[in-house]
Amino acid sequence: MILMAAIELDGLTKRFGDVLAVDDLDLMVEEGEIFGFLGPNGAGKSTTIDILLDFVRPTSGTASVLGYDAQKESLQVRQRIGVLPDAYHVYDRLTGRQHMEFVVESKGADADIEAIMERTKILEAADRKAGGYSKGMRQRLVLAMALVGDPDLLILDEPATGLDPNGAREMREIIRAENDRGTTVFFSSHIMEQVEAICDRVAIINKGGLVAVDSIDGLRGSSDTTTTLEITVSNAGEDDAEMVRALGGVQSATLEGDTLRVTMSGDGSKFDVLNALDDAGVEVGDFSVDEYSLEDLFVQYTTQKQEVRA
Amino acid sequence: MSWVAVAKKDFRDASQSRALWGLVVVFVGVASLLAYAYAEFPTTIAETDEASVGGLVFFMASAVGLFVSLTAIVVCYKSIAGEREIGSIKLLLALPHTRRDVFVGKLVGRAGVLVAAVAVGLAVGYSIGFALIGTVEVVPVLVFLLLTLVFTVAYVGIVVSISATTGSTTRATTLAIGFFLLFELVWDAIPMLLVYVVNGFSLPETMPDWVYLVTQVPPSSSYVLSLIALLPDVADSVGTDSGAEEVDVFYATPELGFAILLFWLVVPLAVGYYRFDAADL
Numbered sequence: 001m002i003l004m005a006a007i008e009l010d011g012l013t014k015r016f017g018d019v020l021a022v023d024d025l026d027l028m029v030e031e032g033e034i035f036g037f038l039g040p041n042g043a044g045k046s047t048t049i050d051i052l053l054d055f056v057r058p059t060s061g062t063a064s065v066l067g068y069d070a071q072k073e074s075l076q077v078r079q080r081i082g083v084l085p086d087a088y089h090v091y092d093r094l095t096g097r098q099h100m101e102f103v104v105e106s107k108g109a110d111a112d113i114e115a116i117m118e119r120t121k122i123l124e125a126a127d128r129k130a131g132g133y134s135k136g137m138r139q140r141l142v143l144a145m146a147l148v149g150d151p152d153l154l155i156l157d158e159p160a161t162g163l164d165p166n167g168a169r170e171m172r173e174i175i176r177a178e179n180d181r182g183t184t185v186f187f188s189s190h191i192m193e194q195v196e197a198i199c200d201r202v203a204i205i206n207k208g209g210l211v212a213v214d215s216i217d218g219l220r221g222s223s224d225t226t227t228t229l230e231i232t233v234s235n236a237g238e239d240d241a242e243m244v245r246a247l248g249g250v251q252s253a254t255l256e257g258d259t260l261r262v263t264m265s266g267d268g269s270k271f272d273v274l275n276a277l278d279d280a281g282v283e284v285g286d287f288s289v290d291e292y293s294l295e296d297l298f299v300q301y302t303t304q305k306q307e308v309r310a
Numbered sequence: 311m312s313w314v315a316v317a318k319k320d321f322r323d324a325s326q327s328r329a330l331w332g333l334v335v336v337f338v339g340v341a342s343l344l345a346y347a348y349a350e351f352p353t354t355i356a357e358t359d360e361a362s363v364g365g366l367v368f369f370m371a372s373a374v375g376l377f378v379s380l381t382a383i384v385v386c387y388k389s390i391a392g393e394r395e396i397g398s399i400k401l402l403l404a405l406p407h408t409r410r411d412v413f414v415g416k417l418v419g420r421a422g423v424l425v426a427a428v429a430v431g432l433a434v435g436y437s438i439g440f441a442l443i444g445t446v447e448v449v450p451v452l453v454f455l456l457l458t459l460v461f462t463v464a465y466v467g468i469v470v471s472i473s474a475t476t477g478s479t480t481r482a483t484t485l486a487i488g489f490f491l492l493f494e495l496v497w498d499a500i501p502m503l504l505v506y507v508v509n510g511f512s513l514p515e516t517m518p519d520w521v522y523l524v525t526q527v528p529p530s531s532s533y534v535l536s537l538i539a540l541l542p543d544v545a546d547s548v549g550t551d552s553g554a555e556e557v558d559v560f561y562a563t564p565e566l567g568f569a570i571l572l573f574w575l576v577v578p579l580a581v582g583y584y585r586f587d588a589a590d591l
Contacts, residue, residue: 016590050590050591053400053403053404054403055400055403055590055591056590056591057590074408075406075407075408078403078404078405078406078407079406081404083400083404085397085400085401085404086400087397087400088397088398088400088401089396089397089398089401090398090401091319091323091398091401093322093323093326093327094319094322094323094326098319098322099401102315102318102319102405103405105315105318106312106315106316106405106406106407107405107406108406142401145401146404
């Protein structure tokens with residue numbers, strides 16, 4: 001089976017007056033994947049999504065969604081997608097249920113409103129006016145609206161905004177469940193952690209342009225990530241340090257008094273180090289890990305890395 | 311046909327606005343008061359000897375012109391600009407609606423709200439009028455109601471279109487109030503002032519013909535003129551004059567009102583839709 005593109009951007013450019021919001025962006029999101037669209041605030045994420053939804057017209061280039069032209073065939077696109085937009089606003093005077101009824105009617109869908117609201121945990125507030133909802137409740141309502149009609153593609157713009165950690169986890173579970181049923185998920189975030197936890201592939205954009213597209217592991221592997229392990233040991237000697245240095249993935253191990261400092265590359269295991277010390281009869285007290293995280297990688301990509309590297 | 315869903319939602323939403331209900335209460339009060347005043351004191355109020363239903367129709371028309379223009383502004387100025395400003399339009403347009411569906415849906419939804427409000431006010435007003443005057447005349451009242459419906463839709467179209475040209479409610483408010491001030495308050499003075507200046511700072515014996523055309527341009531003037539064209543005998547009997555007889559050009563007829571009303575019904579919508587369709591939201 002040939003994989004079809006759920007989203008395909010080709011030379012996409014958007015200029016607002018003097019500001020180049022999206023700069024010659026090429027991107028392909030395959031059907032069935034969970035794709036993270038990552039970039040700092042103002043990088044052009046929302047503008048790109050706005051073009052996919054035909055809220056904004058590109059200056060040049062094209063965008064297609066599920067094989068339809070995002071501008072010329074926006075109605076077909078909207079029929080088959082579910083959207084959680086950024087900076088949206090609910091209708092204050094309408095209840096959650098009325099919002100859902102409006103979506104069901106608009107999509108001509110045959111949906112169980114209460115079941116969907118139950119899934120996003122907003123059912124108990126269904127008959128209250130949405131104007132009184134908290135930010136997290138509004139997010140749950142709009143996610144429920146996005147799920148109506150089993151869309152083929154979910155476009156989520158900063159979905160975790162306003163959610164507490166528990167809510168963010170539930171959001172991820174719903175995204176995974178939808179993806180398991182074959183829905184492609186495209187979501188944007190400015191926080192690497194959210195993307196890392198769930199995405200098959202990630203695009204990082206900055207200043208309207210693409211700086212990296214890869215899987216999470218690919219991103220990790222492509223950078224010189226190192227982890228530094230600091231272990232408090234009470235009875236270790238230089239021979240123990242020597243033994244640790246021989247372990248796979250370990251680059252260096254130095255003993256300074258009661259502290260053993262170990263640096264390792266991405267494929268090393270800190271548990272191997274701890275187990276080896278334990279086997280050698282070393283008493284391990286506290287230990288701390290300073291991981292070169294994807295967050296650091298993200299920062300590296302989205303600040304002037306040329307200068308940093310030079 | 312997805313504009314139906316938009317219109318229904320919009321009607322539901324707008325009809326829960328407290329401001330609207332306040333206006334309905336005010337209009338019911340005003341219409342009742344006008345009907346009462348006209349029926350009890352026709353000589354003082356309307357300079358006519360005897361109260362008649364036809365007289366009440368024309369007497370009410372000017373109040374309706376003012377009420378409809380003001381309520382249309384209150385009910386519609388945020389209709390599209392407001393949704394763009396706060397971002398609820400993103401929820402609307404993420405669903406399978408085209409911008410035309412949204413535009414038409416807004417127009418129909420808000421027109422429904424306003425027509426309902428005007429209908430309630432007029433029903434109460436005429437009931438009081440019929441009771442006090444003691445006669446019931448269906449035809450002039452029905453004609454009046456139908457024309458008022460058209461006029462209301464035209465005004466809703468004007469304000470929704472103004473709202474569709476911008477994503478800022480401040481700007482929409484300025485434009486809508488500016489429209490009202492220009493066309494409903496100061497308009498009549500403009501041709502006079504022009505003639506006065508052109509004529510060397512004095513008014514001529516007779517006004518140039520074009521002044522008649524220009525003074526009929528405001529929506530509410532075209533509404534009253536159309537009413538005269540539809541009910542010439544009633545207008546005649548109550549002494550309401552279109553002023554057309556004194557001007558000797560082909561367009562100086564009450565039917566001019568239809569043409570101008572049609573203009574207001576069509577042109578603002580075309581401009582508003584064109585601007586909305588082309589905009590980055």
